[in-house]
Amino acid sequence: MSDASELPKKEEKEEEVTPEPEEQSDDSSGEEAAGETEMDFLRNLFSSTLGLGSADKVLDELTLDAVARYIKSGKCESLFAVTAGIPDFRSPGTGLYANLRKYDLPYPEAIFQIDYFKKHPEPFFALAKELYPGQFKPTICHYFMKLLKDKGHLRRCYTQNIDTLERVAGLEGEDLIEAHGTFYTSHCVSFCCRKEYNLDWMKDKIFSDDIPRCDKCNSLVKPDIVFFGENLPVRFFTSMKMDFPCCDLLIVMGTSLQVQPFAGLVGRVSKSCPRLLINMEKAGQADPLFGLLGFGGGMDFDSDKAYRDVAHISTCDEGCLALAELLGWKVHTVC
């Protein structure tokens, strides 16, 4: 199931992400999985080098129509969406950082740095008021994902967004992996306490310009978004291992697939799994050098060997609307 690209990707992931407690606790199954990965790697290397075997070709052509036919065929039971869409709050150059001058930060990223936040929480909460979830509304692509769920296709949505719009559109906690966390819940930052607070509580504090403090221990309370210096949620790693091998169709929306470990998700589906990218530009293509060495896994939309990756160049909303039309579905933009 795993493909050859897992080996280099795995190394990248381990460099960037502090190992999760869950990752360490299942040592034996981890070793087994690593063994299987190596076997898969060798199998794929031999088959690609010697031209032996090939992955099943699921789409009859690399177009949005073919993806729609596949969804309608009844063979696509387990669909995953990987989304960003809203400018990633952690990426420089999104316009957000230009907006931060007024907060007198030592450097712009400090506003999302956990150590800085613990000493100077004021700038973050001032920005949170400005960008508060609810200031934005779900768009067609959020409601399209809800529609995929209602039609019984959506297995999980992996999102980098922190604005809770997937939830506003009607997806539930079980449907979502919020890889960069969410404003939906908040916790006391004290490791001994960790008391949870809900969205209404946090909203009250933010809009009354109060720095939120724990009513049990008086430590700061922080929305559960992932700051620099914090690990991604454990659930991201555990679900990723369980989910992706069973994926029948991967839809990637509104992301340039540059930030690990999120970007590596596209390489975790089986070799037969079609992948649809809806984005303003092509993204996630394999490094040509890796390709020459026999490592696959990146997106391949255009080469002679392309067989499963479809790029639809548009906004997320236009792409979802086009796909919904081909499916004969109507997207309801009110939940």
Ligand SMILES: [Zn+2]
């Ligand atoms: Zn506390």
